Each structure stands twice: as C-alpha cells, then as structure tokens.
Amino acid sequence: MNRTRYSTAIREVHAKSDATIERETAQKWLARAVACCRERTTASGAAREEWSRRAWEYRAEALEHAALVGDGGRTVAAIEGEIDREMSKCGMRARRR
Secondary structure (H helix, E strand, O other): OOHHHHHHHHHHHHHOOHHHHHHHHHHHHHHHHHHHHHHHOOOOHHHHHHHHHHHHHHHHHHHHHHHOOOOOOHHHHHHHHHHHHHHHHOOOOOOOO
C-alpha cells in the first residue's frame, strides 16, 4: 500500500467510528449499484447482463456494510429500500429473501 493511502486511512480510523465508516462505505456501494442499474437501461446484450451482474453484486456489498453499522437494521432497511426503488425504476426486480 502506498504511503499516502495508508496515511489517509489511519487518519480516517482515528477520526471516525466503525459505524460511520461502515455507513459511508454502504453509501458508496449503493451509489455504484444505482449507477450500474442506470447504465443497464441503455445497454443491450452481454453489456446489459454485465451491468445487471454488477448492480446485484454492489447491492450485496452495500447491504453487507449497512449490516455492520449495528443500528438494529435501520441502515439496512434504508439502503435496501433505496436500491430496490432504483432497480424497479430500471426494470430490475429486487430479490426477496
């Protein structure tokens, strides 16, 4: 790892709680999942399938990090609701447990 990345990371872990880091990370994965959903709408064929795959993968990552916030599932519910609304808008059906 380069020195700059390490320095940035060490400042972050000293300045933020684990819950804050996990919440921010979940939001980043959420944004990636939504971006893939939107890209999927204009793609076709194999590219469309790849955008779908990435959207589902990033959705899972967002939910995983949201679960680590430890707030009784509130962050999970918020992230899941937002991703599922976006997926629905893009013609993707959210998977239910």
